[in-house]
Each structure stands twice: as structure tokens, then as C-alpha cells.
Amino acid sequence: MNTPEVTMHDALPTTGLIAYRKAMEAAGIAIELVLRVPAPLRSVADQLMRAASSVPANLAEGHGRAGRDRLQHWRIAYGSAKEADVHLRLLLVAGVVETADARRALDLLDEVRAITWRLLHP
Secondary structure, three states: OOOHHHHHOOOHHHHOOHHHHHHHHHHHHHHHHHOOOOHHHHHHHHHHHHHHHHHHHHHHHHHOOOHHHHHHHHHHHHHHHHHHHHHHHHHHHOOOOOHHHHHHHHHHHHHHHHHHHHHHOO
């Protein structure tokens, strides 16, 4: 018998939505980076964590929707990717996150925005 936990827990990664996989990687890097941010910049780090995690969440939710609902979630994902980019750049300029990892996450966020833009403007 198929239980939802067995059949659905890994459903999205097998769909081929490249933006989702890249967004998950970027969010993972961002979350690791913010764990070491000093207290005075915790609010920026918290914003980065929320924005970065919103990107794959909205891509996934949009992937499961149709029509305007789908596009709205993808618009939110695009906006959240831009927001995460800004917060990560602020932490990078402040010198509180590791440069190579931050650059990797920024590159991934840029790729996610490019792919999502094409999803929104076929």
C-alpha cells in the first residue's frame, strides 16, 4: 500500500523544475551562512533566511497550481529571490559571511531569477 509519506515526500525534485533545485541549494547556503552572523546584524540575517526559504517554497507551490495562482506564486518567488540577494549582499559588504559561499548563493539566486522570469514571460 502506498502511503503519502512514501509516494509524495520527494515528488517535486523529480519533476525537473530546475529553478526549484537551484533555489533549494541557494537557501541551504544562505541558512548556513546566517547561523554565524553576529548579533548586531541578526535582523538582516533573519530577513535573508525568510526570503531565501520563500523562494523554493513559492516555486514548489506554484508548480502545483495552475493559471493565475501558479503565476502569482512564481512572482512571489522572483521577488523573494531579489530580496534574498540584497540581504546577502549587505552581509557580504559588512564582512560577516564567507565570500566564496555567499558568491555561490548569489550566482544561484541570479540563475533562479532568470529561470523564473522566463516562466513568467514565455
